[in-house]
Amino acid sequence: xxxxxxxxxxxxxxxxxxxxxxxxxxxxxxxxxxxxxxxxxxxxxxxxxxxxxxxxxxxxxxxxxxxxxxxxxxxxxxxxxxxxxxxxxxxxxxxxxxxxxxxxxxxxxxxxxxxxxxxxxxxxxxxxxxxxxxxxxxxxxxxxxxxxxxxxxxxxxxxxxxxxxxxxxxxxxxxxxxxxxxxxxxxxxxxxxxxxxxxxxxxxxxxxxxxxxxxxxxxxxxxxxxxxxxxxxxxxxxxxxxxxxxxxxxxxxxxxxxxxxxxxxxxxxxxxxxxxxxxxxxxxxxxxxxxxxxxxxxxxxxxxxxxxxxxxxxxxxxxxxxxxxxxxxxxxxxxxxxxxxxxxxxxxxxxxxxxxxxxxxxxxxxxxxxxxxxxxxxxxxxxxxxxxxxxxxxxxxxxxxxxxxxxxxxxxxxxxxxxxxxxxxxxxxxxxxxxxxxxxxxxxxxxxxxxxxxxxxxxxxxxxxxxxxxxxxxxxxxxxxxxxxxxxxxxxxxxxxxxxxxxxxxxxxxxxxxxxxxxxxxxxxxxxxxxxxxxxxxxxxxxxxxxxxxxxxxxxxxxxxxxxxxxxxxxxxxxxxxxxxxxxxxxxxxxxxxxxxxxxxxxxxxxxxxxxxxxxxxxxxxxxxxxxxxxxxxxxxxxxxxxxxxxxxxxxxxxxxxxxxxxxxxxxxxxxxxxxxxxxxxxxxxxxxxxxxxxxxxxxxxxxxxxxxxxxxxxxxxxxxxxxxxxxxxxxxxxxxxxxxxxxxxxxxxxxxxxxxxxxxxxxxxxxxxxxxxxxxxxxxxxxxxxxxxxxxxxxxxxxxxxxxxxxxxxxxxxxxxxxxxxxxxxxxxxxxxxxxxxxxxxxxxxxxxxxxxxxxxxxxxxxxxxxxxxxxxxxxxxxxx
RNA sequence: GCCCGAGUGGCGGAAUGGUAGACGCAGGGGAUUCAAAAUCCCCCGCUGGCAACAGCGUGUCGGUUCGAGUCCGACCUCGGGCACCA
Numbered sequence: 001x002x003x004x005x006x007x008x009x010x011x012x013x014x015x016x017x018x019x020x021x022x023x024x025x026x027x028x029x030x031x032x033x034x035x036x037x038x039x040x041x042x043x044x045x046x047x048x049x050x051x052x053x054x055x056x057x058x059x060x061x062x063x064x065x066x067x068x069x070x071x072x073x074x075x076x077x078x079x080x081x082x083x084x085x086x087x088x089x090x091x092x093x094x095x096x097x098x099x100x101x102x103x104x105x106x107x108x109x110x111x112x113x114x115x116x117x118x119x120x121x122x123x124x125x126x127x128x129x130x131x132x133x134x135x136x137x138x139x140x141x142x143x144x145x146x147x148x149x150x151x152x153x154x155x156x157x158x159x160x161x162x163x164x165x166x167x168x169x170x171x172x173x174x175x176x177x178x179x180x181x182x183x184x185x186x187x188x189x190x191x192x193x194x195x196x197x198x199x200x201x202x203x204x205x206x207x208x209x210x211x212x213x214x215x216x217x218x219x220x221x222x223x224x225x226x227x228x229x230x231x232x233x234x235x236x237x238x239x240x241x242x243x244x245x246x247x248x249x250x251x252x253x254x255x256x257x258x259x260x261x262x263x264x265x266x267x268x269x270x271x272x273x274x275x276x277x278x279x280x281x282x283x284x285x286x287x288x289x290x291x292x293x294x295x296x297x298x299x300x301x302x303x304x305x306x307x308x309x310x311x312x313x314x315x316x317x318x319x320x321x322x323x324x325x326x327x328x329x330x331x332x333x334x335x336x337x338x339x340x341x342x343x344x345x346x347x348x349x350x351x352x353x354x355x356x357x358x359x360x361x362x363x364x365x366x367x368x369x370x371x372x373x374x375x376x377x378x379x380x381x382x383x384x385x386x387x388x389x390x391x392x393x394x395x396x397x398x399x400x401x402x403x404x405x406x407x408x409x410x411x412x413x414x415x416x417x418x419x420x421x422x423x424x425x426x427x428x429x430x431x432x433x434x435x436x437x438x439x440x441x442x443x444x445x446x447x448x449x450x451x452x453x454x455x456x457x458x459x460x461x462x463x464x465x466x467x468x469x470x471x472x473x474x475x476x477x478x479x480x481x482x483x484x485x486x487x488x489x490x491x492x493x494x495x496x497x498x499x500x501x502x503x504x505x506x507x508x509x510x511x512x513x514x515x516x517x518x519x520x521x522x523x524x525x526x527x528x529x530x531x532x533x534x535x536x537x538x539x540x541x542x543x544x545x546x547x548x549x550x551x552x553x554x555x556x557x558x559x560x561x562x563x564x565x566x567x568x569x570x571x572x573x574x575x576x577x578x579x580x581x582x583x584x585x586x587x588x589x590x591x592x593x594x595x596x597x598x599x600x601x602x603x604x605x606x607x608x609x610x611x612x613x614x615x616x617x618x619x620x621x622x623x624x625x626x627x628x629x630x631x632x633x634x635x636x637x638x639x640x641x642x643x644x645x646x647x648x649x650x651x652x653x654x655x656x657x658x659x660x661x662x663x664x665x666x667x668x669x670x671x672x673x674x675x676x677x678x679x680x681x682x683x684x685x686x687x688x689x690x691x692x693x694x695x696x697x698x699x700x701x702x703x704x705x706x707x708x709x710x711x712x713x714x715x716x717x718x719x720x721x722x723x724x725x726x727x728x729x730x731x732x733x734x735x736x737x738x739x740x741x742x743x744x745x746x747x748x749x750x751x752x753x754x755x756x757x758x759x760x761x762x763x764x765x766x767x768x769x770x771x772x773x774x775x776x777x778x779x780x781x782x783x784x785x786x787x788x789x790x791x792x793x794x795x796x797x798x799x800x801x802x803x804x805x806x807x808x809x810x811x812x813x814x815x816x817x818x819x820x821x822x823x824x825x826x827x828x829x830x831x832x833x834x835x836x837x838x839x840x841x842x843x844x845x846x847x848x849x850x851x852x853x854x855x856x857x858x859x860x861x862x863x864x865x866x867x868x869x870x871x872x873x874x875x876x877x878x879x880x881x882x
Numbered sequence: 883g884c885c886c887g888a889g890u891g892g893c894g895g896a897a898u899g900g901u902a903g904a905c906g907c908a909g910g911g912g913a914u915u916c917a918a919a920a921u922c923c924c925c926c927g928c929u930g931g932c933a934a935c936a937g938c939g940u941g942u943c944g945g946u947u948c949g950a951g952u953c954c955g956a957c958c959u960c961g962g963g964c965a966c967c968a
Binding site (some may be wrong): 071073074076111114115116187188196197198199200201202244246247249250253254256324325326327329330331332360364379456457459460462463464465532533534537570571572573574575576577579609681682683684686687688689692694695697698699701702705708749750752753754755756757760824825826827828830831832833836868869870871873876877878879880881 | 883884885886887888893894895896898900901904905906907908920921947948949950961962963964965966967968
């Protein structure tokens, strides 16, 4: 009856480590053998792994490779629970794949350029480099105790000159291949600080520091020709089968392929050079419902009129105050200004339409000009009602269609409708059919042509900031824009700068800017723009395969390690980071830096949820909210003042709301394994997980229980009773099957549920022999190892496991142990469960039906009548319809 | 505004179109203890009922189906993204 012995009885057995103090609950000074002490055992095993070199990635032609990567962190200062969750997920995959026999690459680095370092330098003095390096040191120190299976020998930061120098080499190669060019683009300009602002630095149309009204201003900027790859990036999404469908859909919509008609209206009373206005429309079928033409405030016509007409100048200036984000434009009140210019309808010379400048027309999309058909576009309808323009129906609902009132009639393009103003297709046709017909008819009449356009714009990479990778070009009076010579790379950021004035310190650096022209040698000026930090993160995954190479990549290393087999990160990167990386991989292939197989660099993608926490709020004397850290709260009150707090439901952890839990505190209190287990256990990984102190404590208790169970098993006397062995082994194989499948399916919460169940089974195992218990405990250690590697090592060692569990192969379930002879089937009557029957697993349908019909509840429900229908789903259910 | 998700007990969640609530937390009861902590055992969707049991129940409304948390349509709420936050 060993299994019923309380752990206390087992561990107080003479010779087994002596009695535990029962008087002091959390006393850590007791015998090292007697209780679970993560603070002692975690560093011990981390040292053992390090000594054994377990996690150093090695090219091993004899083994398949596996590259697992978590999106690298921005060195903000401290790690948070989101990091813990992200890196634990990657670690589970890495350790599991290693156990499966793969040669694993699991690197870590730092996305180290970016605005916060400059902001810190401005606010607190110091240098962005110093701030960044300090943060990296602190965060690395916080990550190390987590026991992640990372190959730290490959670590780098994107602000290392060894990294960004190679990025400059890539840039030059891309420039040579025609993948980079310059053009004008609008930025947010703060007229007081005389500086360019990021979108997040613009609050309600004003600069975040100066408070000045932000203006849109045009600057000449560098662009990557990502739009050349629109079609390919779109079509290749179909091949990314191991990506979440939602991410592929978001990218598809972002790239936005559309089929439409491009044609020109001829103008009346327009300034010279504007005798035609080119428009693009995806609804040429509604051309007979056109009632106005609208151009963007950034359209050449608007710019021309602006110079000659005060009213236009004022309107355009107003439009430019709206900001640069699409969101701001879409949310702004739709406004237009009649230019007085008229155009002729292409089908009817006598039909004239007014030309407006409208704030909702984007210059970046299509031609920057549209025609409006109010009957079939809500925004056009609102516009038409506002400015008294005609509303002309071109089609109505096929059945009982009525003319448009205040709601535009916009059915799906696949729905058949009744055409009242068709020009060459049947009266009943779908939008799709009508669009294709309209394009064909217009082409044959010489009015424009059918074109495919994309929403995706070229990627502007210029940033007017210091803390980024310098763009390696030189501006020469004689030669123009000249690329720096490769042998002059890296173009290193100067250290002697200051942030005492707003703007980019590189612009006013006394010596750095001056350099000889790489072509003619004449005194010239360096480009002072640096690169968007998305550039840094668009190829770091490739650099990890050869982080010290003197070229951007190493062919042999890239050939072996690429692609990333599993990429893990936040859903917030679903579009930009992932799309830019996909483009960069293609560009790196074109410039000879990656093999062809790498153009889709991430084989599988997993997007994990956030870690959330309740927010605790009180109000100050003036009624302003005051937030409190979780550790300041006890029983719904602020510990110090006793004031009751308002508990706001779970939200993403953020410093300003103070709903943060510092992983360092959790590790100190409970150990890394508790933090790791908890973030993996409670929620499915793609969903948000709420951190609760109760959950963390419960996790710690559970791990201590497992430890004590292992201790008890290790101390069991050998016995020859083995009556319970078969049942235990069956449970063990079921657990192996369940846990393995859960990990394969990224359902770590279910893997942990399986581990709980198996632990309970092991705990209650009756009549099992010592040998079987030990075998089961060893398998438990193996299965726990990806989540709680330190505790797993300890159990493995206790149970006489050979070597390190980190090096042990993954257990394999014996299929024969998974099947049972009889199964229980639920019986439904009219779809509601009413009874259960036990049948042989391989019983034929007829026999199952017979057994089901003889069940008491069924006989009662039938009341002597024959069932209307009996549905037997073998192995699942029986439904009797009465 | 546009694009993409998510909504299941007091809580986190589980469920190839087939027994809704696995596993865990919190809570309740009991054992052990001088007592507490810790540990162990049992109960635990809601309503009615002493009980057997019955009815209801997966954001809302409607539909498909022998059978819907799951599929379809409309809506509500919350979250992510919207090109210079990373």
